[in-house]
Amino acid sequence: MAIVHDWLVTNAGAEKVLSALIELFPNADLFSIVEFLDEPSKKEFLQDIHVTTSFIQHLPFSKKHFRKYLPLFPQAVASFDLRKYDLILSSSWAFAKGIKKDENQIHICYCHTPIRYVWDLKEEYFRNIPSPFYPLAQIAAKYLQQWDIQTSKSVDHFIANSHFVKKRIQNIYNRDATVIYPPVDTTSFTLCKEKEDYYVTMSRLVPYKRVDLIIQAFAKNGERLIVIGDGEERKRLEAMATKNIEFRGWIQKAKVIATLQKAKGFVYAAIEDFGIAPVEAQACGTPVIALGMGGTAESVIDGITGVHFHKQSIEALQEAVEHFESIYDTFDFATIAKHAKSFSKERFLHEMQTFIKEKAYH
Template sequence: MKVAIVHDWLTSYAGSEKVLEQMILIFPEAEIYSLVDFMPEKDRGFLRGKNVHTSFIQKMPLAKKKYRQYLPLMPLAIEQFDLSSYDLILSSSHAVAKGVITGPDQLHISYVHSPIRYAWDMQPQYLRESGLQKGIKGTMAKVILSRIRMWDYRTSNGVDHFVANSQFIANRIWKVYRREASVIYPPVNVAAFSVKEEKEDFYLTASRMVPYKKMDMIAEAFSQMPDKKLVIIGDGPDMEKVKKHQTPNIQILGYQADHVLVDHMQRAKAFVFAAEEDFGITPVEAQACGTPVIAYGKGGALETVKGLDEIAPTGVFYSEQSPAAIRAAVQRFEQEKSKILPANCRKNAMRFSPEVFRQNLQTHIHNKQHEDGRRFGAERMITRVL
């Protein structure tokens, strides 16, 4: 059986690349396709020495730094890959990878991290943050995104089976494409974390400081609780906004190496999370350390954290993104933290291990191939997947 794995772009080793890594482990002989491949040499280990087939965008001027500006050309570029010789196509898509062209005798399963956010429900935020709300450039951007939406919807028909990284994204897939999606949670390297039972008297938040992460809002909330210590790890465009709220009880460490972050996660009383994420890896990592999570109750956090009203809770939710809501959640946590046990946090996190991901994806492929067995060598594929 010949397998092709299609990825949007390879520029850094982040969440979607960790999914790609597990796909390669399942199918070590698969060939990899990506619009561009500018992955740093130090991060290429997960590709296991594979050559990556790239599109014409790879050779466009300034593509290494400005590849995102070639968005209008990406639909054309992804359609130029010749995948006609493959039996199974797996796409790992948060932009255009799911739009590859496949034939009626091929099985295309698309693992969707999200439909193109900046073309669909997050378009207003994207235009606002890019300064493209008005003027000629703004009009051009809206026209381009409108065409991207039409293309994105049309090419959803080329996918045989959708897989979403959370129920939140499955709902978005239904809203955008009117297609059902199975849910397979992405892999989190929980083995890299260990539980520390004894917690210290500080709260932790850690993230890249970009607007939707609401790091400044967390800082503002704790600036109004002088008796509660907060440690902030991370850097990014919103650093100055965060610093404006710094008070003596708030320590800002900036960017830190992984071992420093893990150490703080293990020792923290609780991890505070304010973003509306599609899935959200850091709350799972915190729970892998036996650390409770105080999270905004929307998006992926509702699927990765168990609230106080559930059996074996692992965290506390708050219902709106505001400093007041965070303060109230912290107070509730202080009152009921005895209900949240480190062992339960760890157990919950183990649901998202790479091993669980691989098993779930293998089973899904096997089941879908069995359903569509008329398409090609059923026994050959079943044997390979199992």
């Protein structure tokens, strides 16, 4: 078996899925457009597995600027020689599903999302492109849309990481998909009933995560907020923060767990494909304030494991925090943690194994 992953540069949500797939299929060969993981991340989930990379790995300045070669990514994925494998499993949020295969090979795609920056988040990503390059970017986006639809036809079976993504696969590719939620580490993130008076959010600090909404809402309400994560938006977010808001960057897993366990509530404002962090918080028995759209509409039960708000605005989030405070005594931390178990890694491994046996070895 071959497993094809888009790129390996960080240990985020998609890599948690990849780690579980490697555990399920330890003898599979792994392919990725580039691999620039730091040593701790490599040891954590790749161990001694060799990664076959594409020609992008060896291009000038690719370690820091590999995304600049994005127009070449379709060619990079197509260059992988996968002819000897009966089964190809792609872990794709962009290009991995575009591999070349023969008719006698089976290609199962675990789709984290169709390519966001050429479909639903196109305008948001394009906002940062200098105006002289905008027409060229529009042409590239049109080409990638056509490529994305065309390559979807060579996928034999789609797995979606949420019902939200399943709908997007249907709308964009006109294909059906089976929903298998990503694995959440519910054995490390465990119930704690002793809560302290602070809120926490955790994500990459990039525009679509909308951490700016959370910062602005908490700058107004004065509640203590801890921000875990780093990214291109950090300086801008720190500039708008007040004294009650603390940035911790990326911290060790044990410290993440302890912070989530003791938090009064977890706050999340992104339209997420699934969103593992809000489920990790729930595994700690911590209720969540989340957008009632995307993956968090599925993982957070309004009024039981948290509170939904329905508009990405400071006002809507502020109202949600006030409502959260007013019903806080009704939350049962053990019930919240039990709900998170339905997204466990064990459940993911069982569902993936069952699906692949049925589709590939029937």
